[in-house]
Amino acid sequence: MNVTPAPPLLSAPATPSPAPAPSPSAASPEIALDRAVLAGCAHFPVQIRHGDGSWAELTRVAAALGAEEFPLVxxxxxxxxxxxxxxRHLGACAPTRLLWTTGGGVPEGTRVAPGAVVVALGGTRVIEAATDFAGRGGGRSRLVLMPTTSRAMADTALSLVGADGRPRTAPVLVRAQLEFLRTLPAAEVRGGLAPLIRNVLAVRPGSYESxxxxxxxxxxxxxxxxxxFLALxxxxxxxxVCYDPLEQGPARALSYGRTVAxxxxxxxxGALPAGDAAALGMLVAARVAVEAGLLDPAAERAHRDLIARWGAPPRLPGPFPxxxxxxxxxxxxxxxxxxxLDDLGRPHMGRDGMLTAVGRxxxxxxxxAVAPAAPSAGRAEVARVGKAHASAAAP
Structure with a gap:
């Protein structure tokens, strides 16, 4: 992910956005939930915030970091x-520098000062780029993640494993500002909650009904x-990840459904949305477990019921190889x-740990189990007759 210096914000060319950001003065509930992730030797707070008061708090949080500079990726x-x-809130505490991500990798010429606190503002791609960029500080630069998508808030920003499977820099803070989600299409917000569904099915089934x-x-x-949802x-x-920060042991439960997805x-x-693919991957895993004699069919139905409530399609949208x-x-x-799974919240453990070999x-x-539904005989006949009439009526 290339990171390139940006021109001043007000002079940059206009770029279309999904929707205008809501007015900061709009009435909204004040929300402040605090969680923390302890992953091996790494420990970082997770702040879930909403409301005008939370933005004033952001200035205080930024000041407490004592940064020499805030590069915003x-x-x-x-x-x-x-x-x-x-x-605006970061700049009240230290100089800021705006960096746009482009693609490829972080250029060698873009440096980060040892006393800087790199801030990632965006989704998964931005988090990956900012994490790589902060690593250029030789361990002396710190990292704050401000995810702007539901997927990044629920999953990517909380992981110490990059998309390439390698360890990545732990943040000093993850801050999920819920106002950011208002500018996203509802379908994108829904799809980004796939980690929530996975967590309920594979990690915490006690939260199923709630x-x-x-x-x-x-x-x-x-x-x-x-x-x-984000707190859960x-x-x-x-x-x-408490004793498995690199997600190679018990934390593999967090990859439930990912292999097929x-x-x-x-x-x-890429035509299949990530959230829909995640749902289908979990449904396939459930059917495989049932056929292997591991999972009760009732637990497979629980998969389908939860995914239906979530709104993800239970089948592929069209023919597939x-x-x-x-x-x-x-x-x-x-x-x-x-x-x-042997049961909801109970991954199967075999000779190779939590991974089970599955054949063709x-x-x-x-x-x-997720193949497109075949049209009924009646519907197929109606379609055939309709085509025949259309052919007969054609000049």
């Missing part, structure tokens, strides 16, 4: 109002509900091994 898709607001009763297929949530995600992450996304060329997806899974980093027949059976 972001991307052009982030609404300018968000960028300007964060810069979460299920508040899920909305529309993806439109009151800030209080979103805050509670932080708690589940903290539980899983990644293969589906790769085969779809099942055999190619199977081969992608088998050729993946885990060689076809998957996280499977089981994978095909699992994928059949």
């Amino acid at each position: 972001t991307e052009r898709g982030v609404p300018r109002a968000h960028i300007a607001r964060v810069l 979460v299920a009763s508040r899920l909305r297929p529309s993806g439109r949530y009151a800030p209080e509900i979103l805050a509670s 995600c932080a708690e589940c992450r903290a539980t899983a 990644d293969a589906l996304r790769a085969e779809a060329g 099942a055999d190619r997806v199977v081969e992608r899974v088998l050729a993946g980093a885990e060689g076809g091994a998957m996280v499977l 027949p089981l994978l095909r059976t699992g994928l059949a």
Whole structure:
């Protein structure tokens, strides 16, 4: 992810945003939830905030960091109002520098001062870029993550493992400012809550009823509900990674459904939304576990019920090459091994730990559970007759 110095914010060319940022003066509930993640030797607070008072607090938090400079790493898709607001509060405490991400990697010529606190403002791509950039400080630069997407708030910002599987710099603070989500389409907010669904199914089934009763297929949530969802995600992450910061042992539960989801996304060329792919990956894993004699069918139904309440489709949107997806899974980093469940919240443990080898027949059976529904005979006949009439009427 290239990071390039940006021109002054007001002189930069206008870039379309999904929606205008809400007015800071708009009436809104004050929310302040504090959690923390202890992952091995790393420990960082997670602040979930909403409301005008929380922005005044941001200035105090920034001042307490004692930074010599705040390089703000972001991307052009982030609404300018968000960028300007964060810069204003950081700039009250120390000089700021705005850096745009472009793509590729962090250029060698872009340096970070040892006393700087790098701030990431954006989604997963920005977090990856800012983390890499902060690492250029030789361990003397600190990192603050301000995710702007529900996926980053619920998952990416809480992990010490990068997209490439390598360890990454731990932040000194993760701050989820819920106002950022107001500028996203509801469908994107919904899809970004896939980690919540995964956590309920694989880590904390005791929250099943509480979460299920508040899920909305529309993806439109009151800030209080979103805050509670994000707090649960932080708690589940903290539980899983306390003694497994690199997510190679018990914390593999956090990758439930990912093996198949990644293969589906790769085969779809990115056309399948990440949240929908995550849902399908969990449904495939559930069916595989049932067929392997590990999971009770009632637990598979619980998967389908929760995902239906969430609003993700239970089947692929159209025909797909099942055999190619199977081969992608088998050729993946885990060689076809998957996280499977013995019950909700109880991953199966085998000779190779939490990963269970799954062969082609089981994978095909699992994928059949999410294959597009075949049209009924009646509907097919209506379609056939309609086409015949259309052909007869054609000149």
